Amino acid sequence: MTKDDLKQALQPIARGLFGKQGTNRYQRPVFTSYPLETMLADLTAIPPLAWYPYVFSREPLNGKFNDGQRREWMEKAWKCGEEYAEKMSAEFGTENPVLLANAMKMKVEYPTLPEKTDRVLFAEFRDPDNIRIYMDAVKKADRLLSDDRVREILTDKLNVSKLLLAHELFHYVEEKYKDEIYTQQEKIRLWSLGPVHNDSTIYALGEIAAMGFAAKLNDLPYAPWVMDVFLVYGYSENEACGLYDEIMTLVGKGGD
């Protein structure tokens, strides 16, 4: 028996004894897969206001609302975003998000990835004036956009980095005009005990308006929520397909 034979014979025993602790590793489920073009074609066909079931599904207070409220708020918030896009571009004399951000004296950074390795994070706004666009997501999207068919569906209006920047710019605008802007003024009473009560703003409204703001500035012919699937696709096709399925189910077109 050679040394290697012996090693081979002992290996299973060593593995049994010294194998790592078998803790339950979390595995993401596997979803039905769809071609990217099909998903993008379906998603770009959804009118902006029809996205409300998906948007509100991410709202922590969603259980307190009825469908009428959701529709009404969706429309008002989207419009609010568009109005502020016009107002800002008039005030600063440009529709270009990059120039706007300059004019507003924002500190815009373009790091590759978030520090905390959160991979599927596209961009963020940090109080008071810091915006980060994560270029890893943008570059992956640009690579997908080099496909003619994908480019055709998403149109030449789409510049991912500018779209993300415009969205985050709105969060700054929202903060600046918080005493008058619709998204911060619409409130819901959560509870009241005699004179004590808790009124809360609605998180989703800021997100809706930010999308309206970004779509208007970029003159995008479809709702920017399409990017949720498109940008995730660069990281994980499976995850993107799951998200697409979820959106189509929520929006009520069935995910056939």
Add this chain to the structure above:
Amino acid sequence: MVEFIIGIILLLTFFGLAYYCIKGHNLMIGFLVITIIWTVLPLLGTLFASSDFLAANEVLQYNGVLGNDGLVKKILNNIYQTAPEGWGTTLVNVCWGAWFGRVMMDTGIASTLIRKTVELGGDKPIVTITLLNIVTALIFTAMTGAGPVIAIGVIVLPILMSLGVPKAIALFSFMGSVAAGIYLNPVNFAQYRAFFIQPDQMPDFTLSWYAAHWGYAALIIMLVVTTILTGIFLKKSKTSRAWAAQTRGASTPQKDAPLYTLILPIVPVVLNIALGFSVIGGFVLAGFAGLFLCGRMKGTFKENCQLVNKLYYDGVVDTAPLVGFLLTLPMFNTVATYASPYFTVVLGEVIPTSELVICIVFAVLIFMGLFRGPLTLVGCGAATLGVLSNVASFSVPFLYAIFAIPTITVNIGSCITQSWVAWGLAYTKVESSDFLKLSIPNAYVTGILQYVAVFLMLTGLGAAWYI
């Protein structure tokens, strides 16, 4: 002299086990191997040790190999049969607790409770976090196991993140609250109690007695410290609004459970503590109440049976990885009594016998509860307990509490080797080091306060609490 050398060798194997556990190797096999070594060495020792030593230690005296006083019946059967059998009672509690956890999830009671809680907090993250932490702790006084933690985590964590709470802080806050609840969990209590005494020993050491004398304090300390630290960490990090996306699957959203059923998760524990009602009885009662009140028992008799059966199956699967380890441990706990005379020879002079000194030493060494180290009972702390309880004499409630802190606060609440913390890291994609940066300060602040509580509440107990 021989007994001293064997004592040293045993001590070395103890450090070997500690290293093995810290490296993350399989705990069940590790403890099985160490049990065999600790059986062989002390028994071989009896052939060579001094007669004074043998005369002084009754546990090491046997008469031949067979017969009632012989080696096989007196010692080996005790280690390899009686000991694991004695843990049967504990295991039954674990299984029913797991079933109850599954029922609370399947009926939507747990998720409704979380959503309603969030709806009270609104856009003030710290209010929402405080409320969520309280509710999470309450839920986990009755539910345990990776399954329920994951089921609640997938609801709580995305909510916190969408409120702008950074992921590492959200994860830390949630895991700390789960561990706080575990302090009053009857299943965990039964499980850890069995490390110290047989289930039928010391009938007065019940969950109700323990809760009143230290358990409530331990839970509240951990909950309050975790929440305050979360607030401090949140203050330091700037609020951010992020554009991100993650699917939750296309499954239809669950219907809300009726409001009055939201009380059910704490019913088993309340019944047990207030009325001395049996834990399993409470699980059955509250579990079926939940199933009926939430309309889960509207099918045919056969369908209902299948549902109850499936929930039991899923629940037991949740706890399966723990069971092998739990049934090997009692062998080790028992073998430690045979090894302890040798430890006494080596360590008898070194190990402190004052309760105050023990509290201080344990508080300083809290980090040794991390990575399945020598202080956590669900790691190689079981060996430390074996040595400590046989070398010096402490009351059972005191010993319970000083080991519960590294086990629950440190291992379960703060360590990445805990199965559901490992799940949470993968789910939220938080780096281990980012989590530990938050959880280790919490382990120390919480742990030290809890040791102070131990010293104030559980020292100087009467003779009835010693074995």
